[in-house]
Amino acid sequence: MSQIPALTVAGAINIDLTAHTARAPGPGETVADGMLSRHPGGKGANQAIAAARLGAAVRLIGAVGDDDDGRAMTANLAAAGVDVGGVQVTDQPTGTALIVVDDTGENSIVVCPGANSRIDVERLRVDPHTAVLAQLEIPVDVVEAVVGATDGFVAVNASPASRMSPALIARGDLFIVNEHEFAALPELRDAPLTAVTRGARGAVLLRRGRTIAEASAVATSIVSTVGAGDAFAAALTIGLLQGDDVQVALQRACAVGAAAVADPRSQPALSRLADYAGSQ
Incomplete structure (x- = not known):
């Protein structure tokens, strides 16, 4: 693998409480066949660990x-090789995601941000x-402060979809979204690079x-499918950072995403990026 520049990930750290069930309940419905699991999660932590493993x-x-x-999440990140010097400790509880995953692997998620909403911009060291x-599970002023503090490559996973400031759009070199988020964010039509994931139909990379x-x-x-998008985002960002051809970088990111959906955890076991097949 080529030399990879240092990567700073800015994002949420959560405990994932996941109910695996045959099908997700509809409005007002109770489904009684759930099996509960508890794992580390949060888009920031997921992407940081994926990037480190890659x-x-x-x-x-x-x-x-x-x-x-919070102590368990920090220890888990450090054990995966992530530098946790930028993880702050707040007076709010560690964030929690309540996830329902059905037999097809599809999921629905409710996030209770807790400490993620209390990142102190004044304490940031970038x-x-x-x-x-970066992702949009943390306050946008934190994302803007982080990306505004560096002259390096900036990738923004615009999830959950929300309006971004003109300054953030202008600063982003790469935006990563699924097709539903892309439809909700018309401002990305003219972005320098936008990767759009399409589930079973793969992904496309757009330049303006x-x-x-x-x-x-x-x-x-x-x-x-909970951790697939995060693994994809980490893989694509790393591939572009190390100078891979765009087709190779995108195909490898899809291969990494596929490895993630085969794993029940939000932070799947991954090999080095070079181990995943790309194509020219």
């Missing part, structure tokens, strides 16, 4: 509570030359609205 040197900016969950991967690469999905057994 081979990057990663620092995470985020926040946890002064509680057992390498002025680091590459950044024009397709420059298209990759097929990798066939796999779907266990859970």
Whole structure:
């Protein structure tokens, strides 16, 4: 693998409480066949750990509570090789995501942000030359402060979909969305690079609205889609950072996403990025 620049991930750290059930309940309905699991999660933590497992040197900016969950999440990140020097401890409880996953692997999620909403901008310490991967599960002023503090490559996973400031749009080099988020964010039509994931139909990479690469999905057994988008985002960002051809970077990111959906955890076991097949 080529030399990978340092990557700073800014995003949420959560405990994932996941109910696996044959089908998700409808409005007003109770489904009684659930099996509960508890795992580390949060888009920031997921992407940081995925990037570290894929081979990057990663620092995470985020926040946890002064509680057992917060200490467990910080230890889990450190064990995966993530620099946790940027993880703040707040007076709010560690964030929690309530997730329902059905037999097809599809999921629905309610996030209770807790400490993620209390990141102190004044305490941020950002390498002025680091590459950044950020999401929108944390306050946008934190994202803007992080990306505004560096002259490096900036990737924004615009999830959950919400309006971004003109300053953030102007600063982003790469935006990563699914097709529903892309439809909700027309401002991305003219972005320098936008990756749009399409589930079983793979992904496309757009340069100012024009397709420059298209990759097929990798066939796999779907266990859970919860961590797939985060693994894809980490893989694509790393691939572009290390100078991979855009087609190779996109196809490898799809292969990493496929590995993630075959794993029940939000932070799946991953190999080095070079181990995943790309194509020219």
